[in-house]
Amino acid sequence: MAKRTAKEWSLRLLPLAAIAGLVVAFFALGWNRYLSMDLIREHGLNLQAYARAHWWTALAAFIAVYALATASTIPGPVFLTLLGGMMFGPYVGALAQATGATIGSVVIYYVYRTSIGTWLRAKFEADAGFMDRLAKGIDRNAFTTLFTLRVIPSVPFVLVNATAGMMAVPLRPYVIATFIGLLPSTFIYTWIGSQLGDLLRAGVRPDLPMLLQQFFWPLMGVVFLSLLLPIGIKLFQMVRARRNAGAPA
Numbered sequence: 001m002a003k004r005t006a007k008e009w010s011l012r013l014l015p016l017a018a019i020a021g022l023v024v025a026f027f028a029l030g031w032n033r034y035l036s037m038d039l040i041r042e043h044g045l046n047l048q049a050y051a052r053a054h055w056w057t058a059l060a061a062f063i064a065v066y067a068l069a070t071a072s073t074i075p076g077p078v079f080l081t082l083l084g085g086m087m088f089g090p091y092v093g094a095l096a097q098a099t100g101a102t103i104g105s106v107v108i109y110y111v112y113r114t115s116i117g118t119w120l121r122a123k124f125e126a127d128a129g130f131m132d133r134l135a136k137g138i139d140r141n142a143f144t145t146l147f148t149l150r151v152i153p154s155v156p157f158v159l160v161n162a163t164a165g166m167m168a169v170p171l172r173p174y175v176i177a178t179f180i181g182l183l184p185s186t187f188i189y190t191w192i193g194s195q196l197g198d199l200l201r202a203g204v205r206p207d208l209p210m211l212l213q214q215f216f217w218p219l220m221g222v223v224f225l226s227l228l229l230p231i232g233i234k235l236f237q238m239v240r241a242r243r244n245a246g247a248p249a
Contacts (some may be wrong), residue, residue, distance in 0.1 A: 037206060039079055040193075044086050045200050051087040058087060063100040070104025073158045077101070081186060085193025093190035098182040105161045105178050112165025143173035150181025153222050188221045 051058035062084055069077050084093035146164065149155045164174050192215045199206055199214075212219065 037079065040083055040086065040196060041200070041205055044083065044196060047083065048087050048197050059092070059096055062087065063096050063103070066097055066100025067103035067107070070101045070157075070161075071107040072104075073108065073161075078189060081189040082193035082196065085190030086196050088190075090187055090191040090194045093193060094183055094187040097186050097190065098179050101157075101182055101186075102175060102179045105157075106171075106175060108158070108161040109165040109171070109174060112162050113168050142170050143177050146174055146177035147181045150178055151184055151225060153185045153225055185222050185225050188218050192218055 047058075051062075062080075066077065066080055066084070069080060081093075081097050084097050087093065088096060146160070146169070149160045192211065195215070196206055204210070206214075
């Protein structure tokens with residue numbers, strides 16, 4: 001495995017440094033206040049009206065903004081998801097969010113893969129140790145592994161993006177598992193977002209405690225995905241493994 005020069009490393013790590021700088025600037029300039037309930041309270045109805053008047057333009061802009069927010073690893077996209085449901089309804093909103101998040105995830109995937117992922121993967125293969133076996137195991141079950149991580153909301157989204165790039169997992173299952181795995185929890189959030197327009201028109205100023213009270217049971221669906229679904233997936237894998245082990249050769 002050829003060694004990289006300091007110049008090569010600096011060029012490859014430049015995108016990572018740019019992302020880190022963007023996150024620092026985002027908070028230093030106070031832009032984080034736009035990714036909060038204030039975004040919905042102050043601009044929700046106007047953005048909803050704009051989406052109705054300029055549907056395709058608003059949809060394309062929403063996907064682009066969500067992709068940028070995902071690629072920049074900036075926290076707070078759940079509020080964008082609520083806004084997407086308010087602007088486009090639960091179904092189109094969920095598809096738009098999943099599309100934007102998948103595009104942004106691919107960007108982060110390539111940033112990590114081209115900066116250190118390819119080098120790490122070659123190092124794993126050269127060492128032929130545990131990490132090499134782990135990486136090859138993920139390759140063999142890439143879709144199942146990534147789908148499981150994506151469908152569980154409590155798994156840090158950014159961490160999955162970075163790890164997939166650093167492990168240089170296959171791109172195709174990464175993209176498909178990301179898009180499909182995001183839809184269940186995203187639909188719950190966009191459905192909640194679709195109800196916020198009526199609340200705002202009624203003069204209600206929604207905040208997080210009100211959302212927890214008003215939409216308790218839908219949010220319990222997110223808790224189910226986070227806590228119980230992993231257990232269900234593990235049990236399914238155990239049953240399938242036993243059946244495969246007991247099947248005649």
